[in-house]
Amino acid sequence: MTTMLTRQPAAPTENGAGGSARSREKRQRQSAFVYIAIVVCLALFGAPFLWILLTALATPQQLGEGAGGLLRFDNLQWNNFVEAVTRVELGAYFGNSLFLATLTAVLTTASSAIVGFAFARIRARGSKALFTIVLATMMIPQIATLIPTYMMFSQVGLVGTYWPWVLWGLSGSAYMIFLFRQFFAAIPLELEDAAIIDGCGWFRTFVQIFLPLSRPIILTSLLLQFTWAWGDYLTPALLLNQDNTTLAVAVTNAYLDPQGNGITTLQAAGSILYILPALVIFLFFQRYFISSALSSGVKG
Amino acid sequence: MTVLSTPPAKARPWRRYPASTFYLFAAPWILGFLALTVLPLAWALMISLTNFDGMAPTYRFVGFRNYVELFTDYPQALRSLWQTLLYTAVVVPLSVAGGLGLAILVNRRIRAVGLIRAVFFLPSVVPVVATAIMWRLVLNPDAGMLNGILGLVGIPSVSWLIDPYAFYSLVMVSLWGLGGGMVITLAALQDVPAELNEAATLDGANGWQVIRNVTIPMISPVLYFQIVTGVIAALQVLVQPLLLAQTSSIAMASAVPPSTHVYMVQVYQEFFTNNRFGFGSAMLWVFFLVIMLFTVVLQRSSRRWVHYQASSNED
Structure with a gap:
């Protein structure tokens, strides 16, 4: 509290025009910062979803080529999803x-x-x-x-x-x-x-x-x-x-080749099929999840 | 809370609420609590005093030997406890602060804010198994996204899932789910009266001072709740280190690198790799006591900094 009180109060009436111009500039700078922060966070939170999808659509050879291999979109293996369902039960x-x-x-x-x-x-x-x-x-x-x-x-x-x-x-x-x-x-x-x-x-x-x-x-x-x-x-x-x-x-543990090694691309496809119901339920009933999270938080 | 003007009427006799009815209705929980919480804990306590190996029908009572071994003769277990405390000390503050930061970031009128909030929240509803699999792909040393990006700026490939990096990876994966805290914090923020922020701003407080001196005290009960649940969750972390380290088809505790070999991984290993059920049970009971200790300590400390609206002048 003391730090707040000893601070010089802003003088809103003096040199009003200059002040408002400066504050508008400041606000613009602030909102630019906010948008950049939001875009960065969206990338951080969304990237793993994108990456598992790319892996699920890749061939094992592409996976072997490193990260760049996954970014070749000429040969998307939609068939991986079919195989993920049929290869194991x-x-x-x-x-x-x-x-x-x-x-x-x-x-x-x-x-x-x-x-x-x-x-x-x-x-x-x-x-x-x-x-x-x-x-x-x-x-x-x-x-x-x-x-x-x-x-x-x-x-x-x-x-x-x-x-x-x-x-x-x-x-x-x-x-x-x-x-x-x-x-x-x-x-x-x-x-x-x-x-x-x-x-x-x-x-x-x-x-x-x-x-x-x-x-x-x-x-x-x-x-x-x-x-x-x-x-x-x-x-x-x-x-x-x-x-x-x-x-x-x-x-x-179910996606194995005959040698017993995991098959990464199929596992990625299987995982997507596994989380899909949870995500769909969440998207449809978002407010129920959020309201329950709230009532637990309010309890304190 | 209503003030009754008439004297308390005797027209509502207690006989209308026979205790047996209550116990009949509450029976499912009472029986479940006794059979599925009290009994297992008592069972574990009993087993912890033996050398039971999970199979042999004959096992001996060994007194407190398992507990003595845990504290005096088993550096591996104490080290795992230390790693757990370290993990908790890093993850809980970061995720509560991160949740607060994100909440402040999206607590404004901008385009598509609902969609943005949903994207931030989504990772916290992804099942833990899928989270681990996703991040194993992102952190994969060869075909992982992170190394791919680092490679663009010339940083050589990093093996994120083994030491010395495994700990940071685990922290990163845990923080990915902080959107759950964001939603709770966001709702609390929206309950802070706008006049308070305006008054503080008029008094000359800058953005940071408003957050520090107005926002945080106002939402302190919600932050406290997140710290308590966050600490309990962090202390018992198991599936993430187990699955992040998984290389073969079976999740093996022994494959987990030392820096993420947390206490529960050690417990898992004692039970299911070493077949030391007695020792594992002793570890579980020590853990149980540690959790209770943490809960009490947090409760005590909360009196100093958590402000409930009903009583604004505490101390």
């Missing part, structure tokens, strides 16, 4: 990923909504302490529990099956429980009173009054959980086998 991996991500999204959303409703609306001894624990579990690193869970599941024969995803889904996610609780807590009491007067039990109140109101948050939860499960690498890598694993694992 990409469709099957795609199906596995789709199944697991959908399963996770639906189960997690359903149970998080129910639990969030309980924390928002049903009073009981101990519920506040429990909610503190819910928030605290968000701080537990996922990986610190994943490896021990893997040890446990391997003892009871759940490794190699999709059951762990069912269990994780059914138990909900702390973050989603938090989002649902915040949303439900803001719904006016009168609505619930009316339902109770009409003779609804808690479950009917939840299903008929609260769920229909929470459509945006349900969609947010489905999208976030789906993209999270779609992008998850470590869990399928630890818990599944090569023949029932997800696309995330397959693109890292």
